[in-house]
Amino acid sequence: MKAKLEVFLKETVLDPQGKAIKEALEKLGFDKIVDLRVGKIFYVELDLEDREKAKEILEEAAEKLLCNKIIESYKIIL
Amino acid sequence: MKAKLEVFLKETVLDPQGKAIKEALEKLGFDKIVDLRVGKIFYVELDLEDREKAKEILEEAAEKLLCNKIIESYKIIL
Amino acid sequence: MKVAVIVFPGSNCDFDVYYALKEVSGIPAELVWHKEKSLKGFNGAVLPGGFSYGDYLRAGAIAKFSPVMEEVKKFALEGKPVLGICNGFQILTEAGILPGALLRNKNLKFLCQDVYLRVENKNPIFMKYLKEGDVIKLPIAHMDGNYFCDEETLKDLIEKGQIAFRYSSPDGEIKENSKFNPNGSLYSIAGVLNREGNVLGMMPHPERYVEKLLGSKDGLYIFKSLKKFFTG
Amino acid sequence: MKYNEPASLKDALSLGLTKAEWKKILKFLKRIPNFTELGIFSALWSEHCSYKSSKIYLKKFPTKSRRVLQGPGENAGIIKLDEELCVVFKMESHNHPSYIEPFQGAATGVGGILRDIFTMGARPIANMDSLFFGDLKEQNMAYLLNGVVGGIAFYGNCIGVPTVGGQTLFYNSYNNNILVNVFCLGIAKQNEIFYGKAKGKGNPLFYVGSKTGRDGIHGATMASEAFEEDLKEKKPNVQIGDPFTEKLLLEALLEIMKGDSIEGIQDMGAAGLTSSSFEMADRGGSGLVLYLDRVPLREKGMDPYEIMLSESQERMLMVVKKGKEKEVLEVFKKWDLDAVEIGYVTDTGKVEGYFKGEKVIDLDIKPLVSGAPKYRRPVKKPSYFEELNREEDLKIEIKNFEEELVDFLKNPNNSSKKSIYRQYDHQVQTNTVLLPSFDSALLRVKGKKYGIAITSDVNPLWCYLNPKEGSSFAVAEAVRNLASIGAKPIGVTDCLNFGNPENPEVMWQFKESIEGLTHALKYFKIPVVSGNVSFYNETKGKSIWPTPTIGMVGFVSNIKKIPDFKPEEGSSIFLAGDGEIRLSSSSFSVHKGYLLGRIPELDLERERKLQNFLIKGFGKGFFSGAHDISEGGLIISLIEIFMLSKKGMEMEISSGENTLFLFGEGGGRAVVFGDDRGILNLSKEFDIPIQKLGSFKGRDFYLRAGGWKFKASFEEIEDIMEEGLSKYME
Ligand SMILES: Nc1ncnc2c1ncn2[C@@H]1O[C@H](COP(=O)(O)OP(=O)(O)O)[C@@H](O)[C@H]1O
Ligand SMILES: [Mg+2]
Numbered sequence A, B: 001m002k003a004k005l006e007v008f009l010k011e012t013v014l015d016p017q018g019k020a021i022k023e024a025l026e027k028l029g030f031d032k033i034v035d036l037r038v039g040k041i042f043y044v045e046l047d048l049e050d051r052e053k054a055k056e057i058l059e060e061a062a063e064k065l066l067c068n069k070i071i072e073s074y075k076i077i078l
Numbered sequence C: 001m002k003v004a005v006i007v008f009p010g011s012n013c014d015f016d017v018y019y020a021l022k023e024v025s026g027i028p029a030e031l032v033w034h035k036e037k038s039l040k041g042f043n044g045a046v047l048p049g050g051f052s053y054g055d056y057l058r059a060g061a062i063a064k065f066s067p068v069m070e071e072v073k074k075f076a077l078e079g080k081p082v083l084g085i086c087n088g089f090q091i092l093t094e095a096g097i098l099p100g101a102l103l104r105n106k107n108l109k110f111l112c113q114d115v116y117l118r119v120e121n122k123n124p125i126f127m128k129y130l131k132e133g134d135v136i137k138l139p140i141a142h143m144d145g146n147y148f149c150d151e152e153t154l155k156d157l158i159e160k161g162q163i164a165f166r167y168s169s170p171d172g173e174i175k176e177n178s179k180f181n182p183n184g185s186l187y188s189i190a191g192v193l194n195r196e197g198n199v200l201g202m203m204p205h206p207e208r209y210v211e212k213l214l215g216s217k218d219g220l221y222i223f224k225s226l227k228k229f230f231t232g
Numbered sequence D: 001m002k003y004n005e006p007a008s009l010k011d012a013l014s015l016g017l018t019k020a021e022w023k024k025i026l027k028f029l030k031r032i033p034n035f036t037e038l039g040i041f042s043a044l045w046s047e048h049c050s051y052k053s054s055k056i057y058l059k060k061f062p063t064k065s066r067r068v069l070q071g072p073g074e075n076a077g078i079i080k081l082d083e084e085l086c087v088v089f090k091m092e093s094h095n096h097p098s099y100i101e102p103f104q105g106a107a108t109g110v111g112g113i114l115r116d117i118f119t120m121g122a123r124p125i126a127n128m129d130s131l132f133f134g135d136l137k138e139q140n141m142a143y144l145l146n147g148v149v150g151g152i153a154f155y156g157n158c159i160g161v162p163t164v165g166g167q168t169l170f171y172n173s174y175n176n177n178i179l180v181n182v183f184c185l186g187i188a189k190q191n192e193i194f195y196g197k198a199k200g201k202g203n204p205l206f207y208v209g210s211k212t213g214r215d216g217i218h219g220a221t222m223a224s225e226a227f228e229e230d231l232k233e234k235k236p237n238v239q240i241g242d243p244f245t246e247k248l249l250l251e252a253l254l255e256i257m258k259g260d261s262i263e264g265i266q267d268m269g270a271a272g273l274t275s276s277s278f279e280m281a282d283r284g285g286s287g288l289v290l291y292l293d294r295v296p297l298r299e300k301g302m303d304p305y306e307i308m309l310s311e312s313q314e315r316m317l318m319v320v321k322k323g324k325e326k327e328v329l330e331v332f333k334k335w336d337l338d339a340v341e342i343g344y345v346t347d348t349g350k351v352e353g354y355f356k357g358e359k360v361i362d363l364d365i366k367p368l369v370s371g372a373p374k375y376r377r378p379v380k381k382p383s384y385f386e387e388l389n390r391e392e393d394l395k396i397e398i399k400n401f402e403e404e405l406v407d408f409l410k411n412p413n414n415s416s417k418k419s420i421y422r423q424y425d426h427q428v429q430t431n432t433v434l435l436p437s438f439d440s441a442l443l444r445v446k447g448k449k450y451g452i453a454i455t456s457d458v459n460p461l462w463c464y465l466n467p468k469e470g471s472s473f474a475v476a477e478a479v480r481n482l483a484s485i486g487a488k489p490i491g492v493t494d495c496l497n498f499g500n501p502e503n504p505e506v507m508w509q510f511k512e513s514i515e516g517l518t519h520a521l522k523y524f525k526i527p528v529v530s531g532n533v534s535f536y537n538e539t540k541g542k543s544i545w546p547t548p549t550i551g552m553v554g555f556v557s558n559i560k561k562i563p564d565f566k567p568e569e570g571s572s573i574f575l576a577g578d579g580e581i582r583l584s585s586s587s588f589s590v591h592k593g594y595l596l597g598r599i600p601e602l603d604l605e606r607e608r609k610l611q612n613f614l615i616k617g618f619g620k621g622f623f624s625g626a627h628d629i630s631e632g633g634l635i636i637s638l639i640e641i642f643m644l645s646k647k648g649m650e651m652e653i654s655s656g657e658n659t660l661f662l663f664g665e666g667g668g669r670a671v672v673f674g675d676d677r678g679i680l681n682l683s684k685e686f687d688i689p690i691q692k693l694g695s696f697k698g699r700d701f702y703l704r705a706g707g708w709k710f711k712a713s714f715e716e717i718e719d720i721m722e723e724g725l726s727k728y729m730e
Helices: A016-027 A051-066 B016-027 B051-066 C014-024 C068-078 C087-094 C151-159 C220-231 D009-014 D019-029 D035-044 D095-100 D102-118 D141-159 D231-237 D243-257 D272-284 D304-309 D325-334 D365-369 D383-388 D401-409 D460-465 D467-483 D504-524 D587-591 D604-620 D633-645 D658-663 D676-685 D714-726
Strands: A002-009 A033-046 A072-077 B002-009 B033-046 B072-077 C003-007 C029-033 C044-047 C082-085 C101-103 C111-119 C135-142 C146-148 C163-168 C189-193 C199-202 D068-070 D077-080 D085-093 D123-133 D163-170 D179-189 D204-209 D262-267 D287-291 D315-320 D339-346 D350-355 D358-364 D432-434 D441-444 D451-457 D488-497 D528-534 D547-556 D572-576 D623-628 D649-653 D670-674 D690-696 D701-705 D708-712
Touching (some): A016 A033, A016 B051, A033 A051, A033 B002, B002 B051, B016 B033, C014 C029, C014 C220, C044 C068, C044 C087, C068 C082, C082 C087, C111 C189, C146 C189, D009 D019, D009 D035, D035 D272, D035 D365, D077 D488, D085 D102, D085 D451, D102 D123, D102 D262, D123 D243, D123 D441, D123 D451, D141 D163, D179 D451, D204 D287, D243 D325, D262 D272, D272 D287, D272 D304, D304 D358, D315 D325, D460 D467, D460 D504, D467 D604, D488 D504, D504 D547, D504 D604, D572 D633, D604 D670, D604 D676, D633 D649, D633 D658, D633 D670, D633 D714, D708 D714
Parallel strands (some): C003 C029, C003 C044, C082 C199, D085 D528, D649 D701
Antiparallel strands (some): A033 B033, B002 B072, C111 C163, C163 C189, D077 D085, D123 D179, D204 D315, D204 D339, D350 D358, D451 D547, D572 D670, D572 D690, D623 D670, D649 D690, D701 D708
């Protein structure tokens, strides 16, 4: 099965990337975009069909490797 | 309203980052993860409530700036 | 004759290029801020290396919207020389002035090292003093230098003679999957030209090797050629 | 606790102050401070900001010479190059943050030291990084190494300052406390220097750069505490580096500084707005009024306590000359940066802070800054000292020379550091004449005949075994590394990394180390102009080895007379200098699992003779190259020369004790080569013992010593030399 894992900076952590991109959009006239933050997304293919199991595995992968919990949080989308 | 924009490498473009992460996961024993690709995700806050309009704006932002169509595709999630 | 060295926010080889042009190669040059809307009085432009806008989105992606880029595009169409080095090359591809894109290095790390380049072209503007098959040594310093384009474009580049340099061994041998193509570029491409041959984009830094004191003068081939083009 | 409510002893203790310090505060104020004011005290009186444990010792350093324009006490030190130009340099640690989040910790470390340099009006032209990690086989160590190197690369490369050298060591002592020391050097015209002084009553005070968030609140206090189990709680302190914004800040400031609108300026480093405002007012003998609601905020609902103590990066505090506000704002606008007037200079000797119309800070500056506590903490000679300092030297038996040598070469301490420095742009700004891999980095100054050399050195093993002489050796080694490219020292910055100062044994190490540094610096007449002390490098009661990192700046009078490492076929390879070498206390002995021994005898006179010999030899053009002998002994030096010259070397060694001769370590020695006759004559003139080891011949590295033999090609040795480190960095 396919799944997605989103990893993003915690709310309170500065996001220089998001800031620079937001400012660029502003200059291009996108005045309706009032906030923008950047994250990573992992598109994962799992060799199983059990959603619970998949979630478990992704959680473990996030905790161990994919998410730097000091500054980031994550979300699993099945 | 809030929206998300996913930007990811086209299938035909090599994703060395995804490959490296996949291999690292393998080494950690994640043998159920058989494929992994990495993309970017933009969390956007729009100053409007009209979904159609939001989609239009994000499409334009993607086409103009956020996605390089030579190598990437995108997907809007409202 | 006068060359504009464009300064984007985050450019950091702007002064190096300026120095190589003006002090070393004797080409009149001026630093031009990216918000400038006109390049009147200039006969060519160099887009220098660095990290425009921090490379925070994709390398070169935001800089392509700088006001001065309209003029750079005009230069490209009018046949005036435009040289993009490193981040400058990335900006040119993002702006669609040159084909292809520059992906993350295949080892995912920034690479600062010497590379050997085999000359693939006898472009009269930039490579007058080089001939096909020559090998020169220049340094690279980038995170995203892995050249990519689709098959059709590659075929086109080859057929139309738009490839300027390819990464090679010191003897000019091309080995795509070896340390001689450190960033993993498609077809070992290190630099490309537009169809008309007046726009060159390259990842290696010719401005870093123009004096013996710093180890090599191979970069001068390009600047001298440019000078010759201007002075006839 | 609300920011404007009265604080208590309990609050003081929770902020890391002691009971005695709390009493001292009450005595100064003659009232109870509110919570914001207490926060200010705790930050300014933290070890990191106040140097309360080290101050009495640091006073001993020599700080003057005819070249010194600014010694310790400012954002960075300044040394004259000629009548026009000067160099501005400093080294800083970012140890704790880098352990918590290696990439961002190291990145913001670089950002911080860069700001210290350009805030003085200098353009940063070179960085160095001195890194100390634990055993790479430890879980997480490779992650820390890659993160730190990645962070330094990210910040330095992006902002366009070349990282031209450094030092990287791996010892168990750093398993739980890695060290990240970053050095930056800038160049400026002597008449365009700016100081961190708030002067001129009525002058407006500007805040420039990134917005303030709740980043790293109390980072200074954190750097003043040992790591305990509650690491997790301290994690939210992590700050994110934004090199792009800093690049804009750098260019905008240097542009403004060409005009005549700035009175004084300082970056907001540790303890953010607190330390910058108090220190600037203190140096200027003035006072400040701050309107805290004008500070640009990134997060909602921040209160004065948080605003004063935030350590958000890429921010500066600036006193502008009255009437020049518009000029300044225009330049910032050009660079798309925010600049906000947040207050003005007074002559009250106070910092007064207002928030929503209420006065929330009302503090006299003097007691807070100059009146900060100073401690003469108890010292005690550690028990290990006598135990390890044995007179008799270690005997190490080598069974299979080639195997053991290759194994030693694969020790990450000896590995080529290429996997690290090729991630650093070391050429941007096109001034780097000698790149990483040389004993010192060398930079040209466009339009001048001279060059600037920099090196960073310390042998922490020696500093552990003998803090005093080990520290003297750190200076001697730096001098030797400079001389090995023909440079004379002109100034020093230091980064003194130690354990917990409340532990008398650590304090003893510190005291001894300062004495050793002072002794050697005075001997060589090199002034200290800036530096940094990092205490509390301790985890669960275990302190790191004393690590006084030395950043030394040298002067090469003729940039053309430097090593080229292109020896002629057949020319000789000489060992220059002599003196005691020992196996115990060598890095080979540690590699073999020993940790003991008296360190070799320190002989500064011998070091000076070698230094003079080397510098003279370069001046005369006798040397094609020279390489000092330090960690790893003669064998490592020879291999490194082979790597640099790529010329075959053939050597036959017949010393009574070949293990000692090849792997032993001591001071005062270097390998030199070039013009045989010239070198031999010069060695006589300088009374330098010299010994021919072999000559440049063929293509391979070929060494024979008694029954031992080692022969390998360049490619083979390159692979061996890279493997030890690259396998952890792929
Ligand atoms: N972390 C680092 N960053 C940049 N360069 C480094 C780093 N570590 C080591 N180097 C470089 O590698 C070379 C060898 O380092 P080292 O063995 O410490 O030299 P030495 O013993 O002569 O001081 C030097 O040129 C040094 O500058
Ligand atoms: Mg050395």
